[in-house]
Amino acid sequence: MSDFYERLKPWLFSQVAEELRYANCILDLGCGDCKLLRWLAETYGKSTIGVDISDLGFPPAGEGISCLRGDAQSLDFIGKGAIDAVLLFWSLHEMGDPLAVLQEARRVLHPLGEVLIIEFPRGSLAQKLWNETYYSVGEVANMLRETGFWRSEARLIVHRQLIWAKGFKGPRPKGVR
Ligand SMILES: C[S@@+](CC[C@H](N)C(=O)[O-])C[C@H]1O[C@@H](n2cnc3c(N)ncnc32)[C@H](O)[C@@H]1O
Numbered sequence: 001m002s003d004f005y006e007r008l009k010p011w012l013f014s015q016v017a018e019e020l021r022y023a024n025c026i027l028d029l030g031c032g033d034c035k036l037l038r039w040l041a042e043t044y045g046k047s048t049i050g051v052d053i054s055d056l057g058f059p060p061a062g063e064g065i066s067c068l069r070g071d072a073q074s075l076d077f078i079g080k081g082a083i084d085a086v087l088l089f090w091s092l093h094e095m096g097d098p099l100a101v102l103q104e105a106r107r108v109l110h111p112l113g114e115v116l117i118i119e120f121p122r123g124s125l126a127q128k129l130w131n132e133t134y135y136s137v138g139e140v141a142n143m144l145r146e147t148g149f150w151r152s153e154a155r156l157i158v159h160r161q162l163i164w165a166k167g168f169k170g171p172r173p174k175g176v177r
Contacts, residue, residue, distance in 0.1 A: 004125055005090075008158060012118060013039055016087065019116055019166070023085035025049070027108065029072040029101060030091025033057035034065060041065045049083075051075070073100040078108045086115045093119060093134050102147040109169040115149060117165040124161045140165045 013036055020026060020040075024047055028037050031050030034057070040046040041064030048065045052058070055069040070077060072088075072095055086105040095101045105115050120126035122134045135143075137154050140163055144152035149167025157164045 002129055004129075004161070005120075008162075012089075012162075015164075016040075016089070016116065016118070017044060020046075020085045020087070020114070023114070025082070025084045026087060027051065027078070027083045027085070027105075028087045028089065029105065030088060030094060031067060032091075034059055034067050036087070036089055037065050037067075038062065049078070073097050073104060075104045075108055080107055081110050081113075083108045084110050084113050086113070088115070088117045088119070090118060090120065092117055092140070093132060098135075098143055099147055102143055102149070106147055106149065106169055111169055113169045115144070115167050115169075117144075117154075117163065119163040119165070121156060121160065121163045126161070135163075137163050137165070 016036065017040060026040060026046050026048045028050045031037060031052050034050040037048035037050050038059060041048050046064060050067040051070045051072055053071055058067040086109060092098050117140060119140060120134045122136045127134055137156050141152065141154035144154065144165060144167040150170030152167030154163055154165035
């Protein structure tokens with residue numbers, strides 16, 4: 001049972017790749033060992049940036065991937081509109097000020113860019129395994145709305161054991177279909 005989430009990773013990675021198929025430059029906040037980014041760079045040729053408060057798990061620099069030590073709440077080293085998609089994979093619950101993180105994510109996103117959050121929900125198996133504090137799906141949806149994301153949605157997947165949430169920087173500029 002303790003490897004339930006680990007065994008989901010290959011499937012989740014493929015879902016992320018499908019969701020972000022049109023994004024070229026992907027930023028992963030709380031990237032840990034950058035495994036997902038490495039896979040996206042190697043398999044799909046994405047240009048990726050990982051940011052984590054700790055560099056302990058960072059891999060050696062590779063093609064298409066750069067890992068930076070930094071706080072996701074303050075991404076002043078990344079320009080406004082520079083990123084096509086921001087990913088938070090099992091990391092939002094660890095960040096002290098999630099609204100500040102989402103505001104920063106929105107700032108660095110391209111006007112057509114997307115944020116994608118994969119999280120453990122409150123009351124899930126993850127909570128029993130690791131006894132951490134997680135958000136409910138409604139709370140994640142509210143955070144996306146509160147920080148101005150457009151067409152945002154949050155839902156439970158995999159027998160209610162994960163949250164899949166996304167939102168767009170939008171609204172779309174005039175003349176763009
Ligand atoms: C549960 S781990 C998930 C790591 C990775 N996304 C994965 O799926 O394996 C959460 C990560 O968030 C990072 N983190 C926590 N607070 C952070 C912050 N304020 N800014 C950037 N990273 C942070 C932690 O150091 C940790 O690597």
